[in-house]
Amino acid sequence: MTGALITGLGVIAPTGLGTDAYWAATRAGHLGIRRIGRFDATGWPAPLGGEVDGFDAAAHLPGRLIAQTDRMTQFALAATDWAVAEAGLTPDDLAGASISTAAAFGGFEYGQRQLQSLWRQGPKHVSTYMSFAWFYAVNAGQISIRNATRGPAGVFVGEQAGGLDAIGNALRQVRSGAAVVITGGMESSRSPYGHASHLGNRDISREPRPDRAYLPFSADACGYVPGEGGAILVLEPDAAPQRRHPVRYGRVTGYGAAFDPGATGSGLRRAAQLALADARRRPEDIDAVFADAGGTRALDLAEATAIAELFGPHAVPVVAPKAGTGRLFSGGGPVDVVAALLAFRDGVLPPAGRVTAPDPAYGIDLVTTEPRQWSGRSALVLARGTGGFHSALVLTASDD
Incomplete structure (x- = not known):
């Protein structure tokens, strides 16, 4: 079977914004796990998280989009912009593009704010955007709207496995004739509501020291630390991008x-x-x-x-x-x-x-x-x- 060429990357991670920053930190073994800073986690049994530092949504998106999107969707839109630009895709290229993304939690931070408004101030203070901003499928929809794509869109919900499922589906779409597929996964559940959802998992680490909390395959392993971020990729068939001479990362x-x-x-x-x-x-x-x-x-x-x-x-x-x-x-x-x-x-x-x-x-x-x-x-x-x-x-x- 044929493969799919990867021509664009967009990364947002606790160790860096953008592909270059992420990779430099990862190669150096830098740690993006730290005490939770997005809310006061004093007294919480799992006080650590992998949090993205320095992301300013206003630097990447118009105000109208910021008002209607959760942090995870803002991540996804910014990362998509970077991946699409790197692939050199034009509006004509994007018109027929497909979307294949994954999410496990949805817009928990946005949802928490709206629920707080509901209970404190009443239903008139709940945004109409609540109808979709919390939904796990919203990233695919917003990516499609922002890039004016008209191809099929799909979302996979498989927790940690979902992101690979989304890319696997993108591979199948390219094999079936798709010219461009925007794919990947993006998460942010770093609000009290979101973090509380992890506490029922017995595998979450309760270790308060960042350098000891998540040690996979070590004799000292004591659980996982939840984090936020992800990556968006552009997949294309081998022949499609030759006229643009984009980066060819692999297949x-x-x-x-x-x-x-x-x-x-x-x-x-x-x-x-x-x-x-x-x-x-x-x-x-x-x-x-x-x-x-x-x-x-x-x-x-x-x-x-x-x-x-x-x-x-x-x-x-x-x-x-x-x-x-x-x-x-x-x-x-x-x-x-x-x-x-x-x-x-x-x-x-x-x-x-x-x-x-x-x-x-x-x-x-x-x-x-x-x-x-x-x-x-x-x-x-x-x-x-x-x-x-x-x-x-x-x-x-x-x-x-």
Whole structure:
């Protein structure tokens, strides 16, 4: 099967605004996890988050859009603008474009403000934009409106796996004849209402020290830290962008998904096998695995088991850049895709946040502490969503 060429990227993450800032911080192992600053979390049992610093919506969007959108949608629109500009797309190119995005939470901050207005001041003080600004599908709609696209639009809800599902669907659309697909995932649940929704998950980290709170595959792993942000990508068929000479970051060549509510790793292994088969690749063709990195003993063991069974113990480098940002839910997989593409470009694998060494019991070759020089040309990206969602993508360098 043919792949889809990636010609534009837009990243917003706790470690940087824009692709270059994100990648420089990620390569250096900078930590975007800190005490929650968007509200007073004093006394909360999980006081940390991966928060985006320095994003000014007014610098990127007109006031009319700011009034009707949640922070997550403002992120998505800004990132889309960057990706579309990098791909060199014209209004004519965008007219027929498709949209394939993912979200897990929706506009929680906007929704909380409107509910507060309802109870404190009454229904006349609730904005009409509340009818859609809170909805998990709103990013796709607003991206379409802002870019005047008229192609099909779809939204995937698979928690952490959803972002890869959206890109996998974009791959299928390109294979079916789509000329341009805008895809990815973006999240922001950093309000009291949003953060409270995480507290029912037993896997959230209660550790108050930022450098100890999210240590996937470590013997000291104690859970995940929720974060905000994500990435938007432009996918096109190989022939389409030749007249524009855009950046050619790499290709999405395979996608697989599986559902398994168990914690054995079988669902993740099956998704990976399906992605490899779709890409017509064998395990020995993969040069690195960008891991889901759940951050608990059970989740990490299940993923490490799946990787070791598929590739062999210590047979392939395992990368976990989200250890520096927190888990970004539907945005996490797309950001890992960006990291893999930039690893192709620069010949380096980024470290896993503050993880100094993997637990030897896992049998994986985790990239820790320092970036690792690398000459790989293919990568497998993995993601799992709460409840049993498992997804995988195969990426290859643009010249392969």
